[in-house]
Amino acid sequence: MMSSQVQFSVRNLIESMESGSAPAYQAALYELAEVAKAEGVEGLTAAVTALAPLLPGLGGEFAMTAVLAGACVEWGGSPMPLVDILPSRTAEAMMLNAAVPELWEAATGGRPLPEPESASTQELVRELTRRPWWRRSADSARHEALTRIAMAWFDMEDWIKALNTVMVDYQFRIAVPERVKVELGERAAVVADRSQRAVWVAMLAAVLDDEPIVVIDPCAHRGYALTMSGIGSNGQLHILLADRLIGDREHGRVVNTPPVQRWVEAATSGDPYLGASAPAKTSFELLDGCGRVISPDGVPADIGALDGVRVLVLQSVKQEYTMNVGRMFERMTPTLNFVRVLQQVETERWIARLPPGIANDS
Structure with missing residues (x-):
């Protein structure tokens, strides 16, 4: 109460x-x-x-x-x-904001748009309704629609800021319908050129939760099953994969230099900022099951599915990649759970599905 x-x-x-x-x-x-x-x-x-x-x-x-x-x-x-209100209202704000430049161009003949901080909603509506065809067909509903569009030019960042704050929560994300997440990503892409927060909306809407992944080490003919949630970037995934997989060959793990503990902390719950003087480094190159390179700059949703499962293939590092930040979203809790080492027969089945060129990395 x-x-x-x-x-x-x-x-x-x-x-x-x-x-x-x-x-x-x-x-x-x-x-x-x-x-x-x-x-x-x-x-x-x-x-x-x-x-x-x-x-x-x-x-x-x-x-x-x-x-x-x-x-x-x-x-x-x-x-x-x-859950049922803020994502859809934010998508609407981005959609309306995207409509402003074209309407402004038609109304003013190309004068520069006002910065969101430099003019009022009323002034923007007044400019948008100057064209004769607006005046001829003006009615309260049309004026109200224009006012809502004009307000979005000024308030979109507020809606996005609020949504980004709550989208880092696991329970919130899994409760948002997939179609709404897709819409958020599409709307955010249209306004991303003028809003960094919109870029973050798209990234958060694409976060995978409770997602199973299979990792194949073709050189060692070993495979691993893991699940991930709340991982905001492939750079963060690189660090966490190295932490979960690198270990003693006798225990079925990947032979490599383990990541520095400070990198793992930055990718999980510690200070995410590593700085240019002590960046994290990738331990391997990652390909998806179709042989495409998974860029550390991308997001886990970029990992293509092979037979309905997201597959990662470990390759030796051909070009060092460094990361100054361990995780993109400081308040989003990531999980990457090691489930099991695959049975040999399972691993060989996955290797058989891989493109020939990546199954024999050297």
């Missing part, structure tokens, strides 16, 4: 938005944040629960409400009340 203090602060926030007073709104946001934090996990979750149903109808400066909901999650509240 929501505490009376959180309930009162939420009501104040709603009233401040209805009044249209920016100072009152900012004060109400601050008040709710302080009240929720003071009440701990229960108060933070209560605030998220109360804010979630408000989000679909909000835009412009009121999109900061989503940022507050994300902050409550970061402080310890549950993200789950946002």
